[in-house]
Amino acid sequence: MTAERVKVRFESDGIDCTGYLYRPASAGSNTPCVVMAPGFSGTQDTPAFRAVAEAFVEAGFIALTFDYRTFGESAGAPRQLVSIRGQVKDLHAAVRFARSHPGIDPDRIALWGTSLGGGHVVSAAAEDPRIAAVVAQIPFNGFPKRVEGRSFLETLRLLGAMFYDTVRGWFGRLPYYIPAVGKPGDLAVMASPQAQRTIEAMQSAHWQNEVAPRVLFSMMRYKPGNRAYRLTMPLLVCIAEHDREVPPELSREIADHAVHGEAKTYPYAHFDFYRPDVRDQVVADQIAFLEQHLMADGQ
Numbered sequence: 001m002t003a004e005r006v007k008v009r010f011e012s013d014g015i016d017c018t019g020y021l022y023r024p025a026s027a028g029s030n031t032p033c034v035v036m037a038p039g040f041s042g043t044q045d046t047p048a049f050r051a052v053a054e055a056f057v058e059a060g061f062i063a064l065t066f067d068y069r070t071f072g073e074s075a076g077a078p079r080q081l082v083s084i085r086g087q088v089k090d091l092h093a094a095v096r097f098a099r100s101h102p103g104i105d106p107d108r109i110a111l112w113g114t115s116l117g118g119g120h121v122v123s124a125a126a127e128d129p130r131i132a133a134v135v136a137q138i139p140f141n142g143f144p145k146r147v148e149g150r151s152f153l154e155t156l157r158l159l160g161a162m163f164y165d166t167v168r169g170w171f172g173r174l175p176y177y178i179p180a181v182g183k184p185g186d187l188a189v190m191a192s193p194q195a196q197r198t199i200e201a202m203q204s205a206h207w208q209n210e211v212a213p214r215v216l217f218s219m220m221r222y223k224p225g226n227r228a229y230r231l232t233m234p235l236l237v238c239i240a241e242h243d244r245e246v247p248p249e250l251s252r253e254i255a256d257h258a259v260h261g262e263a264k265t266y267p268y269a270h271f272d273f274y275r276p277d278v279r280d281q282v283v284a285d286q287i288a289f290l291e292q293h294l295m296a297d298g299q
Contacts, residue, residue, distance in 0.1 A: 003057040008064075012093035013086065018073035019066030019094060020044060022057045023103065032108035032132070032294040033062040033098050037091050037124075039115030040140070040189070041082065041180040043072035043207045048274035052112070052283055059287045060295070062104055066094045072206040078175050080208060082116075082215035084222055091124045095131070108132050108294045112286070114273070115246065116140045119224035122235075122254055126227035133293040134231065135286050137238045138273055141225040141250040150191065157187050158213070165214040175212035189213065190245060198271040225250065228257035235261040236289045238273075238282055245270040 004023045009016055024031070034056045038044060044065035053063040068087045069076035091111070099106035110133040113121035118139025125131045150158075158178075165176040182188030183196045189211060199209060228235070237255040239248045248265065255261035264285055272278045 003054065008097065010066075010093050010097040012069060012090045015069045015090075016075040017066050017069060017090055017093060019064055019097070020053075021101070022053045022063040022065070024057050024060060024062070027060075027062060027103060029103055030105040030108075031060075031062050031103055032110070032290075033064055033101075033104045034110045034112050034135075034290065035064045035091070035094050035098055036066075037087075037111065037113035037117030037120050038065075038068065038071075039113075039117045041071065041080065041207070041209075041211045042115070042117070043067050043204060045072065045206050046202055046204045048202075048279060049114075051276070051279060055280075055283045055287065056112075056290075059291065061290065062098075064094055064098050066090065067206070078212070080177060080210050081175055081212045082218075084215070084218050087116075088120050088123050088127075091120055092128065095124070095128065106130075110134065110290055110294055112137070114138060115270070116219075118237075118246075118251075119222065122224040122228055122231065125233065125235075126224075126230040129230075129232055131233055133233055133290060134235045135238070135289065136235065136251075136254060137282065137286070138240050138243060138246050138270055139224065139237060139251050139254055140219070140222070140246055141254055142223045142247075143220060144244075144247045144250075154185065154187075154191070158189075158216075161187060162213045162216050165212050166217065169212075169214055175214070177210040178213050179209050180211045181209055189216065192244065194269055194271045195245075198274055225254040225257055228254045228261065229259070231258040231261070233260065234289070234293045236286065237261065237263045238286065239263055239265045240270050240273060241265050241267050242269040 111121035
């Protein structure tokens, strides 16, 4: 299916956010739309993210991608600073933009998010009952008690970086950045061979492998699943059985607590979901779910 891709802008808390509207060339008015939320430090131009948007368009949906504040093509400073509440607000702003677009049916808007974005779509939907459906892919729902493969000393180094960056923020200084992804033994938010291979194979003009680690303190308290009981719309949670970054039992809690939640588990690890073969399998299930709940008469 031929698709149109148009750059769009919208405001969130007075900050300019940049997004892209993927639209089937043959789409008429009142087309259902999937608003897509990136993962931790992610940007909308990464190949896996764009591929999912294009798959949704191929299925007949409009897809809206965007960069969170301080990331990618969106404004905001200091750069590469994750704000949990700010990112959820950006997601709400993207939904408002979609609802105001003349080609989109405002009552057939779904949320799709991956990793940390998978947690954000649950938080946003809990605050917006008008959302028609939610897909949470390998969603963040709290840290594991112990990160597999990270030694006690490496954990202390990361905690030191988090505290140092937090103190710099108290005094209005620029963040102390560390890599978002590294190899085992590196001072990085995620340090594993699989994570390293994923970014080495990724081509992106806007993604940067650095982040302000102070956000990890906020993420220690962030449990989107605690609000999942407020979701009255259909929810699909896609879980990686061998996930080291997002414990599968915590992801499953989101589906269990939702009124109309269902879970699908796949025999893969977290970063496998961005491989083309696994991505195609998972997205096919997601499209079937969205067609069931967003397409008129199941068409």
